[in-house]
Amino acid sequence: MKKYDVRRCRIIRRRQLSNNIFDFTAEAGELAEKAVPGQFAQVAVPGKTLRRPISICEANRQNQTLRFVFGVRGEGTAALSKFHGGDFLDILAPLGNGFSLGDISRRALFVGGGIGVPPLLWAAKPFGKSSMLAAGFRTRSSIILKDDFESSGCKVLIATDDGSYGHHGLVTDLLGNLEFDAVFACGPLPMLRAVRLMASERGVPCQLSLEERMACGIGACLGCAVKLHHEDGTPYYGRVCRDGPVFDSRMLDKNF
């Protein structure tokens, strides 16, 4: 069986979550059955040369659907946001390595920044009440997926840049007093670096989901480089699409 493939996927639900965040669910056949939390899809955009990498928010294996929650970043994602229910998305999926969830009775901390929150949802669900989400957003109206996390039993803490909801400041300000056995994070690089530092100081395993401009999405073109290091410390460029997008934080070079 193919690990990944291209498929035309009919959008069966389209919602707008905030002024520039969209939530699509699409019929994806066996692609949905193969996907695991933390993987992503390469979505074709009409008239564009490159597909756009979009994280899989969750999959419903029984209904064979994939859910994508994505932000409008540029022309490509703006064009995707204009798709309607019933339209077909041209999807290459599932791609990359997802989160290794490990023992789901552990206390798992999920840390998300903005559009980094969606790929954490499916990973958090199996942990149920032993999971916590610390999420940072620009402002109250840009908060997404709070109810989705809470309905799976996850405790949600929010920080906003402007103080319009929850803690006024950085999401990483929220982590100091929390107790947890594993941390999973996705968001802007400064946030990921801070989470890694905090996890290493506490000796807690840490997995980070990265983002990079991509071309092939399958590991062939070496377009999406990230600085990793071997066990002996020698650095090399790995591929975000194939070696990640989720990395054990110990693999990442200190200047990743």
Place this chain on the structure above:
Amino acid sequence: MANLEVNIAGVKFHNPVIAASGTFGFGREFSEFYPLSVFGGVSCKGLTLEKRAGNPPPRVAETPSGMLNSVGLQNPGADYFIKNDLPWLKKQGTRVIANIAGNTPEGYCSIAEKLSDSPVDMIELNISCPNVKQGGMQFGTTCKSAAEITKEVRKHCTKPLTVKLSPNVSDIGDIAAAVESEGADAISMINTLMGMRIDIRTQRPVLHNNTGGLSGPAVFPVAVRMVWQAYRRVKIPIIGIGGISTWQDAAEILLAGASAMQIGTVLFRDPYAPVKITDGLSRYLDENGMGSVSELTGKAIPW
């Protein structure tokens, strides 16, 4: 059914569609979609004698009808390829072309010698990579340097040798003629055009290398024109490269003078492009009463 087989410098390709170097790794990732025998051949990721780390990210950027890349010849080195990838590739029912680069003429010669002792079917001399500081394009932008490096490598290369030309030159016909005169068996053309994008928000170049190589449909008309010009100047076969995305593009590059072609950037959007291109070409040949794809080569009728 028309015959899609082509013969380039004594190497038979069962169809004229070859995966382009740098877009295809060593083939394993794409073998998830189909047997690699959908391609007549595979031109492997550019190899150097020693492994190369490549350039810092970002390495790719979308452009109108195309993309820029500045990967910078990241590769595991020739020995690693010969040991770990080539034995597998040779079993995939497709021709294997090793694309080689170096920092110095001596480097080029050593790697040509090494790969001549391996089971690759053909060697592609890359004198046109725009993304490395040393080597690469510096050998491919004047007739004199292109001729000299071809002459030196020819002495050490016992495999059929195709030379991959840079479009970043004043007269592509002169360069093509120069490498032919020094013993090239074929010409691969074109490599990427040097380009640049700047993010107006950060006021910094999008690529960490500042500049990169432009590929995709945007460069296709340039490739057609250059193949057309080179075809008039040389007798050796031309492998057409540059933004070929559809079977119509494939027919067009052949009409301009190519005997085979490489496809690259289109694979990122549609991994199944080689299947569509060979099917479409086959139908086009049948509809036009042509028995063989080689009948198309250079058949454009100039005004």
